[in-house]
Amino acid sequence: MEINFIALLLAGLVTLVIGFIWYNPKVFGTIWMKENNFTQEQLRTGNMLKIFGLTYIFSVMITMTLMSLTIHQSGAVGMVGGPPLIDSAKPSFTAFMADYGTAYRTFKHGALHGFISGLFFALPVIGINGLFERKSWKYILIHAGFWIVTLTFMGGIVCGFA
Numbered sequence: 001m002e003i004n005f006i007a008l009l010l011a012g013l014v015t016l017v018i019g020f021i022w023y024n025p026k027v028f029g030t031i032w033m034k035e036n037n038f039t040q041e042q043l044r045t046g047n048m049l050k051i052f053g054l055t056y057i058f059s060v061m062i063t064m065t066l067m068s069l070t071i072h073q074s075g076a077v078g079m080v081g082g083p084p085l086i087d088s089a090k091p092s093f094t095a096f097m098a099d100y101g102t103a104y105r106t107f108k109h110g111a112l113h114g115f116i117s118g119l120f121f122a123l124p125v126i127g128i129n130g131l132f133e134r135k136s137w138k139y140i141l142i143h144a145g146f147w148i149v150t151l152t153f154m155g156g157i158v159c160g161f162a
Contacts, residue, residue: 007161008067012060014154016052022146035139063158066151069117070110070159073101107160114155118148 023029033039068074076096080089123144130140 003067004162007157008063009060011063011066011154011157011162012056014157015055015059015062015150018146018150018153019055022142022149028142028145031138032142035136035142059154062151063154063162066110066114066117066155066158067162070113070155071162072104073097076100105159107156110159111152111156113159114151114153115148117155118144118151122147122151 021027023032025033033043068078076093077083077086080086080093086093126144126147127140129135130137130143
């Protein structure tokens with residue numbers, strides 16, 4: 001099973017692209033700033049190279065996780081001990097991969113799994129943190145919505161092109 005690392009690196013950009021749109025003042029940016037008690041001046045003081053650089057690195061880490069969630073063949077590869085042991089796998093593995101090696105490897109399928117990951121993983125994590133931090137439901141839903149949309153697109157790219 002070949003991995004397209006360029007697709008993974010491009011999928012990592014999704015977080016930044018959707019973030020630029022999602023947190024724009026004309027979309028949810030103004031509400032997000034109000035919920036965090038931020039001003040434009042405060043937001044300008046951050047080290048943008050560090051923030052965007054680390055965001056990209058973390059996003060690429062997410063794409064690696066999404067590979068195992070969206071590409072079902074990853075489980076089959078794991079069952080034989082991972083990529084280094086594929087050549088010594090039983091003939092049944094080779095036959096399985098010949099029959100099903102590209103099954104469900106579409107953008108649509110990956111987007112579904114990305115959406116499910118956002119809904120059943122990101123939303124609860126953000127919700128739990130938000131509740132304990134005494135954040136509003138607006139805050140929780142803005143962030144959770146961002147991650148649901150982001151993971152949907154990332155999952156689609158990872159599954160369809162990686």
